[in-house]
Amino acid sequence: MFWKAVVLMGFIFPFLWMISTSLQTFEETMTFPPTWVPASPQWSNFVEAMSSGPFLTYFKNSVIVTTSIIVLQLAVMIPAAYAFAQYKFFGNKILFGMVLLAFMIPGQVTFIPVYLMLADAGLIKSLWPQILPFMSNAFGIFLLRQYFMQIPQEIIESARLDNASEFKIIWKIMIPMSMPAISTVALFSFVSHWNDYFWPLVMTDSEAVRPLTMGIAMLRETEGISNWHIIMAGNVVLVVPILIVYLFASRQIVKAFVYSGIK
Numbered sequence: 402m403f404w405k406a407v408v409l410m411g412f413i414f415p416f417l418w419m420i421s422t423s424l425q426t427f428e429e430t431m432t433f434p435p436t437w438v439p440a441s442p443q444w445s446n447f448v449e450a451m452s453s454g455p456f457l458t459y460f461k462n463s464v465i466v467t468t469s470i471i472v473l474q475l476a477v478m479i480p481a482a483y484a485f486a487q488y489k490f491f492g493n494k495i496l497f498g499m500v501l502l503a504f505m506i507p508g509q510v511t512f513i514p515v516y517l518m519l520a521d522a523g524l525i526k527s528l529w530p531q532i533l534p535f536m537s538n539a540f541g542i543f544l545l546r547q548y549f550m551q552i553p554q555e556i557i558e559s560a561r562l563d564n565a566s567e568f569k570i571i572w573k574i575m576i577p578m579s580m581p582a583i584s585t586v587a588l589f590s591f592v593s594h595w596n597d598y599f600w601p602l603v604m605t606d607s608e609a610v611r612p613l614t615m616g617i618a619m620l621r622e623t624e625g626i627s628n629w630h631i632i633m634a635g636n637v638v639l640v641v642p643i644l645i646v647y648l649f650a651s652r653q654i655v656k657a658f659v660y661s662g663i664k
Contacts, residue, residue, distance in 0.1 A: 416640070419633050419636055419637060419640070420633075420637060421436075421437060421438065421439065422629055422630055422633040423446055423447070423630060423633040423634040423636070423637045424439045424442040424443055424444070424446065424630075425439040425443060425446075425630050426439070426441075426443055426630065427628065427630060429630075430628075430629045430630050443630065446630050446631055446633075446634040447634045447637070447638065449631055449634070450620060450631045450632075450634040450635040450638070451635075451638065453620060453631070454608070454616055454619060454620075455608055455616075456613070456616055456638075458608065458609065458611075459608075459611055459612055459613040459615070459616035460613050462528060462610060462611060462612045462613070463595060463612040463613040463614070465528060466528055466531045466532055466594065466612060467590075467591055467594045467595050469528075469532045470532055470535045470536065470590060470594050471587050471590050471591060473532070473535075473536035473537075474535070474536060474537060474538045474541060474586070474587075474590055475583065475586075475587065477536055477537045477538075478537065478538055478541040478542050478545055478586065479545060479571060479575070479576065479583070480571065481500075481537075481542050482541075482542050482543075482544075482545030482546040482548075482549055483545075483549055483567075483571055483575055485497050485500075485542070485546045486545075486546045486549035486550045487549065487557065497546075500539050500542050500543065501539065501543065503539040504539035504540050504543065508534075508599070508600060509599065511534075512599075512600070512603050515530075515534050516530075516603060516604065519533070519604070525604065525605075525606060526606065526607060526609075526610065527610060528610050530604035530605075531597075531600060531601055531604055531605070531610075531612070534600075535590075535594065538586065538590060540586070540589070541586040541589075541590070544582055544585065544586055545579065545582055545583070545586065547582075548579045548581075548582040549575060549579065552574070552575065552578055552579070556574060557570060557574065560573075560574055588646060588647065591643070591646055592643055592646075592647075595613075595614075595639075595642065595643060596614060596639075596643070597612070597614060598614045598615065598618065601614065601615050602615065613638075613639055614639065616635070617632075617635040617636060617638075617639050620632045620635045
């Protein structure tokens with residue numbers, strides 16, 4: 402029990418330190434030993450952080466990019482996973498192996514050719530370079546395939562005997578019975594792309610299309626390296642949506658990994 406508490410504190414401590422620093426004055430952030438509880442919480446730090454740039458634009462861009470990616474990924478992953486799970490066609494294993502191979506290739510390896518392709522298409526000054534390269538998710542296809550394979554075949558065959566189309570089977574049977582896995586994939590995708598910094602750094606060249614992560618990173622340049630109370634206030638704004646989404650989806654994550662046999 403003691404070691405569990407130690408590990409838990411190891412995960413929670415950075416968040417507590419971030420929140421504490423975001424509510425401190427400049428003087429408190431510079432004191433030693435460190436100040437754990439601010440004498441008078443400085444809520445104005447959040448106002449100062451958000452007024453240091455077009456943060457409403459950054460926030461809107463993050464919402465549009467992340468939401469678009471999740472919608473496109475689900476539209477691609479669900480039919481692909483269904484096909485791999487339910488159909489035995491020529492090249493099935495080879496194609497699925499290519500999906501797993503794509504899962505292993507980091508974006509840092511492919512960003513140059515992707516950038517050149519998008520630049521040639523004239524899309525760099527829009528949000529599309531942050532969306533289109535991620536409209537599929539290899540991990541999501543793998544997880545959904547594993548989940549679909551555990552749905553009793555009798556249910557699917559009964560639906561086919563009732564003349565249900567493949568689309569109707571997916572929409573009425575596979576998706577409702579696989580919501581834990583779908584929610585898990587959507588949550589992982591949300592966290593990954595909401596926090597993404599490298600890809601927007603490469604693919605954007607103006608504030609009009611930059612996401613919130615880049616806005617927070619620029620606080621260090623505009624506010625100075627020592628103004629950690631402002632920087633941490635910006636980081637709290639970045640983290641809060643992730644915590645809210647996680648609170649709603651945490652149970653679905655547990656169900657997905659328990660019932661899909663992934664441990």
